[in-house]
Amino acid sequence: MSGARPHVVVLGSSFAGLTTARFIRARCGDAVDLTVIDRNPYLIFVPNIPMEVFADHDPLVSMHLDTVRFHDRDGNDFINAAVTGIDPDAKRVAFTPTDRAGSAPESISYEYLVVALGNQLAYDRIEGFGEFGDTVSSGYYGNKLRRKLFGGSYKGGPIAIGSARFHQGLEHKPDWMPVAQAACEGPPLELALSMAHWLGEHSMGDAHKITLFTPGNTIAEDAGEEVVKEFLDLAKGMGFGYMPGIEDVSRLTADGIEFANGKSMEAELKIVLPDWVPHPFLRDLPITDEYGFVITGTDMRNRDHPEVFAVGDAAALTVPKLGSLGHQQAEIVARQIAVDIGSLDQADLGEPYRPEVICFGEMGGHKGFYIHSDTWYGGETSVLKMGYTPWAMKMAFKEMYFHTGGKPVSWGMPATEFTMDRLHVP
Ligand SMILES: Cc1cc2nc3c(=O)[nH]c(=O)nc-3n(C[C@H](O)[C@H](O)[C@H](O)COP(=O)(O)OP(=O)(O)OC[C@H]3O[C@@H](n4cnc5c(N)ncnc54)[C@H](O)[C@@H]3O)c2cc1C
Numbered sequence: 001m002s003g004a005r006p007h008v009v010v011l012g013s014s015f016a017g018l019t020t021a022r023f024i025r026a027r028c029g030d031a032v033d034l035t036v037i038d039r040n041p042y043l044i045f046v047p048n049i050p051m052e053v054f055a056d057h058d059p060l061v062s063m064h065l066d067t068v069r070f071h072d073r074d075g076n077d078f079i080n081a082a083v084t085g086i087d088p089d090a091k092r093v094a095f096t097p098t099d100r101a102g103s104a105p106e107s108i109s110y111e112y113l114v115v116a117l118g119n120q121l122a123y124d125r126i127e128g129f130g131e132f133g134d135t136v137s138s139g140y141y142g143n144k145l146r147r148k149l150f151g152g153s154y155k156g157g158p159i160a161i162g163s164a165r166f167h168q169g170l171e172h173k174p175d176w177m178p179v180a181q182a183a184c185e186g187p188p189l190e191l192a193l194s195m196a197h198w199l200g201e202h203s204m205g206d207a208h209k210i211t212l213f214t215p216g217n218t219i220a221e222d223a224g225e226e227v228v229k230e231f232l233d234l235a236k237g238m239g240f241g242y243m244p245g246i247e248d249v250s251r252l253t254a255d256g257i258e259f260a261n262g263k264s265m266e267a268e269l270k271i272v273l274p275d276w277v278p279h280p281f282l283r284d285l286p287i288t289d290e291y292g293f294v295i296t297g298t299d300m301r302n303r304d305h306p307e308v309f310a311v312g313d314a315a316a317l318t319v320p321k322l323g324s325l326g327h328q329q330a331e332i333v334a335r336q337i338a339v340d341i342g343s344l345d346q347a348d349l350g351e352p353y354r355p356e357v358i359c360f361g362e363m364g365g366h367k368g369f370y371i372h373s374d375t376w377y378g379g380e381t382s383v384l385k386m387g388y389t390p391w392a393m394k395m396a397f398k399e400m401y402f403h404t405g406g407k408p409v410s411w412g413m414p415a416t417e418f419t420m421d422r423l424h425v426p
Pocket of ligand 1: 039187325
């Protein structure tokens with residue numbers, strides 16, 4: 001490092017971190033030194049794990065993207081390490097290399113810091129999950145469910161699919177942002193639809209075997225009332241069971257699932273999306289809220305430490321926890337830093353963060369759904385499309401992401417929204 005150029009350190013190299021690092025390099029060129037730290041030298045493309053499970057593909061084989069080569073190509077230093085602490089006053093990050101056990105702790109200084117470390121998915125807070133639970137948020141869990149479905153151990157009993165309660169930070173929460181009861185309810189919707197299709201394909205029944213549960217008053221409330229109503233009408237017509245207001249998941253047993261509101265249900269498969277919880281070392285920092293989510297304004301900067309940014313699930317403003325929100329924030333952070341260091345005109349700073357729920361989900365049988373809505377945040381956009389095209393777009397986005405290394409062409413996202421919102425979907 002030259003020492004003369006500002007040092008930007010990006011923590012995390014998954015959807016939020018990889019994309020932010022690549023946008024910063026694109027906006028700032030050689031005017032910054034850029035270091036990226038992640039415990040893993042790869043990204044796992046989580047949104048498409050459900051598709052891989054139902055297609056009997058191993059997601060550890062098909063969904064891993066080696067990220068280091070893209071950083072190398074961009075001239076970024078990559079440190080394969082676990083971040084263990086941030087000292088915002090000293091502007092230093094503590095880390096321990098993870099490529100070899102027994103490595104000694106070190107620290108690194110920064111002029112700009114981007115926190116893109118995601119959250120912990122807290123299955124360890126659900127009693128009985130290890131023994132009786134299933135999910136699709138990692139290669140390991142995806143394979144566990146895949147082997148039950150395709151290895152014959154699932155016998156065709158009832159299936160429960162839903163979310164545990166999400167604990168959103170309320171400290172410094174802006175008025176325009178509602179409080180979510182579940183962190184991310186696109187996955188339960190797509191899992192339920194894909195599972196119904198899978199049951200039919202394997203002559204094991206249909207949607208009548210599946211019950212969707214949610215801690216909220218209604219499932220996927222962040223998608224907006226109109227979209228949810230349309231979805232629920234479809235789901236009821238197909239025969240899905242529906243249990244809103246379960247408050248939280250209390251316990252999984254061999255025979256079923258127990259909820260915090262006192263209700264329970266019998267289930268052979270218990271597929272759960274858990275609470276999204278910040279990494280423990282982020283709690284009690286001057287830049288985080290009461291749970292450890294990083295507090296920022298709509299410029300994605302922390303107010304007390306404006307050299308600290310947050311992107312993706314780690315940011316308090318990312319609600320629900322959706323990768324597409326992190327993508328929008330990555331563009332904002334890159335422009336903010338570029339203006340600060342004089343690589344971009346102030347006039348090109350761009351718009352502040354204005355969340356929109358954009359979600360592509362699978363429905364089985366080469367069909368998918370597309371949701372584009374901001375009514376939950378007070379906006380007026382509300383689009384739900386179902387058919388072959390959303391499925392094809394979901395596949396295409398993954399291919400483009402792998403091909404470009406997390407830097408889909410800048411018009412990719414707006415063009416996708418524009419096309420999908422106006423398209424008559426087959
Ligand atoms: C089943 C499922 C389906 C989903 N489908 C969609 C979808 O269709 N569309 C959508 O927009 N979103 C979807 N999401 C949400 C999406 O996956 C997340 O919003 C997204 O992954 C967040 O990206 P991130 O980079 O902020 O965090 P993460 O993806 O969690 O990445 C965090 C990174 O930080 C690294 N890290 C963590 N802790 C440390 C540490 N201490 N030191 C060093 N490195 C560390 C990790 O290795 C990782 O690389 C889905 C989520 C799930 C679970």
